[in-house]
Amino acid sequence: MTRPYYRPLVQTDAVRPEGALPLAGGWCWFTEVEVLGRGGESEILPATHLPPEVAERLCAPRRPVAGLSMDAPRIMGILNVTPDSFSDGGRYDDEEIALDHARALAEAGADILDIGGESTRPGAREVPEDEEIDRTAPVIAALRDEDFPLPISIDTRKALVAxxxxxxxxxxxxxxxxxxxxxxxxxxAAITGLPICLMHAQGLPETMQDDPEYGDVLLDVYDYLEERIALAEAQGIAREQIVVDPGIGFGKTVAHNLALIRGLGLFHGLGCPILLGVSRKRFIGTVAGGETAEARMPGTLAVTLAGIAQGAQIHRVHDVAEIAQGVRLWNAITKGYEQ
Incomplete structure (x- = not known):
């Protein structure tokens, strides 16, 4: 076999067999792994046969991210202060409206808020740095001035904006x-020591959906993120402050997106928390119906729960109240419920 890749066959049942290995210190476990190779090679092995360094990466508890422990699913509420985001462009680009929406997301059950001032939807154009700063920094400052209760993430590609x-x-x-x-x-990232999410995207937003191609999308995205983690570490960023995101919808076809979600457990082998961003994305409407972005909430919940079942820790969503309700029910079913 070519270089092996180890995908844990993830389980969530409350009853764990003796010898089951914990996944990333979280709510999932596994007793077997699928060993993948390029060219379609695949075999199933007992988890006890894993190389020690691979087992350590898969099993070790993840460090907290922005003060949030990674031993439970976390909801990242989206606040786009942009005029042109694919789902809610122009809805929250007024500061007072944005602040109201941030408060509503916190009350609805978000664990962390992600604020962005530049759309990265397919076909989007780059926003000048000063304009992006003017959109985002005042909203963050205003939230901090009023003791906003959640940690805040800045969604940007630009260091000056960050x-x-x-x-x-x-x-x-x-x-x-x-x-x-x-x-x-x-x-x-190195100077501040703040957590940073590294996402895979093929191409720039302007052209990324023109004709995306991969040899093996699951392994190609894994290799890319592994390379970016290595570069980050070489720049003085500790692996424990890195979060990874396979980049659903960023230079991917429907088949690519589904393959990544189906094989999501593989990315635990990078030793970092996983962020999954599927909210309202076009592939949901293509597969299950939903012409408008707002109509794709049920599909978003379905894919989010599929990600939680594979141990993905952070879920970036628009519809916080609905997703939080679904996660609470998932927790009650899988972990038990006390009235």
Whole structure:
């Protein structure tokens, strides 16, 4: 076999067989792994046959992210202060309306807020740095001035925008380019010590959906994130402050997206928390119906629960109240419920 990749066959039942290994210190476990290779090779092995270093990466508890423990699913509420985001563009680009929506997301059950000032939807154009700062930093500062209860993440590809957000009170960096668009992002993450999410995307938003191609999408995305983690570590960013995101919908066809979600457990082998961003995305409507983004909430919940069943820790969503309700029911079913 070519280089082996180890995908845990993830379980969530409350009853664990003797010898089951914990997955990332969280709510899932596994007793077997699928060993994958390029060219379609695949075999199932007992988890006890894992190389020790692989077992350590898969099993070790993840460190908290922005003060949030990673031993339970976490909901990241989306606040786009943009005029052109694919789902809610222009709805919250007024500061007072944005602040009201941030408060509503916190009350609805979000664990962390992700604020973005540049749309990265397919076909979106780049926003100048000063304009992106003017959209995001004042909202973050205003939330911090009123003692907003949640940690705040800044969703940006640009180091200057991220730096202004950190100055205003942001506690996490979320870079959809995995520090490729602006290499200075690595220095900022290293200096601040803040957690940073590195996401896979094939191409820029302007062209990424033109004709995405992969040899093996699951393994290609894994290799890319592994390379970006290595680069981050070389720049002084500790692996424990890195979150990874396979980038659903960013330079992927429907088949690519489904393959990544189906094989999501593989990414635990990177030794980092996993962020899954599927909210209202077009592939949900293509597969299950939902012409408008707002009509894709049920599909978003279904895919989110599929990700939780594979141990993904952070879920970036628009419909916080609905997703939080679904997660609470999932927890009650899988972990028990006391009235």
């Amino acid at each position: 730096d202004a957000a950190v100055e205003a009170g942001a506690e996490m960096l979320n870079d959809v380019s995995a520090m490729e668009f602006d290499p200075a992002m690595a220095e900022l």
